[in-house]
Amino acid sequence: MKLEEKEEVTLDAVDMKRPRNGEIWDFELDMPMADGGAGVILGLDGGTTSTVCICMPLIPFSHSQPESLPILARAVAGCSNHNSVGETAARETLEQVMADALSKCGSKRSSVRAVCLAVSGVNHPTDQQRILGWLRDIFPSNVRLYVQNDAVAALASGTMGKLHGCVLIAGTGTIAYGFTDDGKEARAAGAGPVLGDWGSGYGIAAQALTAVVKAHDGRGQDTMLTSSILKTLGLSSADELIGWTYADPSWARIAALVPVVVSCAEAGDEVANKILLDSVQELASSVKAVVERLALCDGKGAFPLVMVGGVLEANRRWDIGKEVVNCISKHFPGVLPIRPKVEPAVGAAWLAWNFFMKECHREICRS
Amino acid sequence: MKLEEKEEVTLDAVDMKRPRNGEIWDFELDMPMADGGAGVILGLDGGTTSTVCICMPLIPFSHSQPESLPILARAVAGCSNHNSVGETAARETLEQVMADALSKCGSKRSSVRAVCLAVSGVNHPTDQQRILGWLRDIFPSNVRLYVQNDAVAALASGTMGKLHGCVLIAGTGTIAYGFTDDGKEARAAGAGPVLGDWGSGYGIAAQALTAVVKAHDGRGQDTMLTSSILKTLGLSSADELIGWTYADPSWARIAALVPVVVSCAEAGDEVANKILLDSVQELASSVKAVVERLALCDGKGAFPLVMVGGVLEANRRWDIGKEVVNCISKHFPGVLPIRPKVEPAVGAAWLAWNFFMKECHREICRS
Structure with missing residues (x-):
């Protein structure tokens, strides 16, 4: 199992960043050095009303699809749309909800392998880059980070993590987002x-x-x-x-x-x-x-x-x-309406799993 | 001239409030104790884009209409709509622009006889009372204070200070406001x-x-x-x-x-x-x-x-x-469109003059 070997090496080589926000990550100080497992993934759905973070175990290749993965922890916080509450508040909310989820399942940042953060207010590559920067400040450099518009996680929650078809969100805000099988994407509305x-x-x-x-x-x-x-x-x-x-x-x-x-x-x-x-x-x-x-x-x-x-x-x-x-x-x-049985944050975690597996597969093929 | 006698008495009895905001009113310290004149009136137009303050001499009963009064000073500041910029910023903007106008014409707060503050965002008697409270903190207790929606000053700027007819404002915001001769009033829009x-x-x-x-x-x-x-x-x-x-x-x-x-x-x-x-x-x-x-x-x-x-x-x-x-x-x-030749802040000053004269007239009749 080449991937698992690689993971263990990475785990030892973790260049743990110092806590940016002491209080938020204090819980890590009382935890053992490393948990030794295959690690966890985080899926976040940051909407205009609330932010949900789901923590799942990685368990690579033990399942061909992520939907049977158990949920290790779930944490909830307020709005994390930077257009609505401003950048500082959005950033703190995201950091806190991730810390809460990890703390609830007894994991710390060094156990995290991938994060998919699907957040409303991501409308342009510059938004994506800025938010990726926030995550890079929080996690060790080996963690795979994916930032998407929250609509993408909502789509994934209804398609078992597959990016195909269209999603319509209408909560506090609204957006329609779609993907073709060959990776083309389009959106409408979602402009606040x-x-x-x-x-x-x-x-x-x-x-x-x-x-x-x-x-x-x-x-x-x-x-x-x-x-x-x-x-x-x-x-x-x-x-x-x-x-x-x-x-x-x-x-x-x-x-x-x-x-x-x-x-x-x-x-x-x-x-x-x-x-x-x-x-x-x-x-x-x-x-x-x-x-x-x-x-x-x-x-x-x-x-x-x-x-x-x-x-x-x-x-x-x-x-x-x-x-x-x-x-x-x-x-x-031909429209086939789907009302997802899981929340978008689970969709985000499934996306993190899928993205991570694809990248690993690509790396294995290259090596 | 009973009124002037009354004014002089009031001037001596001024219970000058201590400066709430030291920097704003510092200029008063370098000025002589009293200017001895009949005093000045202030008219303010606080819109969503800018705030204008006009200072005029009182000259009671020397004119039957205020439109021939000269403008002693004019000062400009930013937005003072508390719904747009928040209460603290709105209040500071108003205080600063009044201080600027008084300072420009060499007057101080003890010379002020009446202030008409016409400001957008005054939509309810509670708004009016709150803003009257701000003014009471700034001026001696004998100063007559009038708070109106900014539309009222705009109407007065086109009718030489008379509250009759309808005004339509359409700048950053919009409102229609009307008065009948017998004092009934109505508004539409202006809700942001x-x-x-x-x-x-x-x-x-x-x-x-x-x-x-x-x-x-x-x-x-x-x-x-x-x-x-x-x-x-x-x-x-x-x-x-x-x-x-x-x-x-x-x-x-x-x-x-x-x-x-x-x-x-x-x-x-x-x-x-x-x-x-x-x-x-x-x-x-x-x-x-x-x-x-x-x-x-x-x-x-x-x-x-x-x-x-x-x-x-x-x-x-x-x-x-x-x-x-x-x-x-x-x-x-029968609509008679009027494009005012003066700005709404002048209308506010004319209103202050009219309100003040009416009150004095009432007091003289009673005494």
Whole structure:
């Protein structure tokens, strides 16, 4: 087993970086020098609302697919989208959640073989490089590091780690991301609230808040959203909504109003219904743009559409996810909707496993 | 001259507060004890882009209208909308710009008789009370303090200090505000970018940025905005727009792209034209909502519409302000558009003068 030999050598040669943030990595000081196993992999899903880190054992070549790997530990932290909370906060959140996961399963950084960090806000190679730099500061130099947009992990969570087909995420934010079998990729939306992600939870809620303001000042029709939202927020007048909105710039705080909008729509409110119908069109148009650009579906050909996020998961009478699929299948009858059984962070860990195995395979073939 | 006697007494009895912020008010230490005049008034216009402070002499009863009062000093600072820059920064900006204006004309706080602070972000009586508290910390207790939404000063700048008719502001933000002769008031919009101010400079620019992202990812049609905006910002790809947008949350920075949108519309770009046409509809609907709620125009009756802000002032082929007036006059033929000859900060100073004179008149009648 050439790979295992290589791993042991690497383990001894670990050039352990000094803790960048003393408190976060203090737990390592009380642990034995090396755990002697084949090591662990970390999968992270950093969304706009929360960040999840999954730790799995590596167990190379004992399985041909990663989905039977056990989960050793799971840790959760807040938002790690640097566009939303800023770079310092995003970086600290990521470091803390990885430390928590490793500490929970009694591992330390010297046991880590690969990390796949899938985080929202990765929109450009420079974002990827900057975040890779953060990880390089944390881990020994032999650790394989992969940084992806969080949509990629969500796709992997529905396709057992295979990058093929399209994923649609609609939680606080929204993005559609797709891959062809030969590695071409494309995305649509995912540009945040300023740049037109109107199908997202934030988009839906911001439009509902706007509808309340417009009904109040005479620009829009009356809507049940007014009493429902004011009651939910404990406010007495629509004028107070402005102060409430700008008191805290968190996107997730606004997006948390989506269930109120769905309830009003289910109760027959015309304004709330229009907001949800518009959001369905926006979400479907993101998927259509990706499928067309990648030619994922030539006429009747089937392709997986992995659907992730609170906006799509709402199992209510007004089912946004179902409406989006109906809308897409009119253009692409081969769409195969998949609701993943595992969370995106597990998808990220499976990706780390796949990337790592491919690299090792390539190295073995070369040697 | 009963009032002047009263003023002199008050001047001697000034309970000068200690400087809250030493550096800002240091200039007062080198000035003589009292200037002996009738005192000065301050008018402030705090918008989302900049804050202007005007200092005028009081000269009570020497004029029946304030518009012939000379301007003693003018000072400018940055944004003082607490919803945009936060409370601490807003407060410091206001204090600094008032100190600058007083220092420029050789007056100090003990000479001030009245301050009218018209600032964006005043949306609720609690905002007004909080900002009055800031001013009370700065000035002696005898100074008359008035806090208004910045739209009120803009209206006054076009009506010689009289609160009657409607004002439409469209700069970085937008708001419509109206008053009837008997003191009823109403507003529409002015709720900021999250809450649907789509006719504002920020709204126009954000929609243009969204159009570029949508054209890039396949959701929208191609537009000249792509090359024009990327060139203006020195970016090489639409992917970089996301990083640029969230690198700095300033609304004014986004709104500065309006001239690019107007240029593209003038060059015949369909997408840019649609954005401007939508903005005209949004702005007109704000005015219509105010005029209807106040019944400012019963059929053919005339009413002033004061128009203020960069979006409306653009004297280009694509004249947004002219289109808004055309749109409004279809519903209210009595609309009398006014482009003020003085800036809103002067309107705020005139308001301070009017408020002060009314209060003194009331006190004299009572005594």
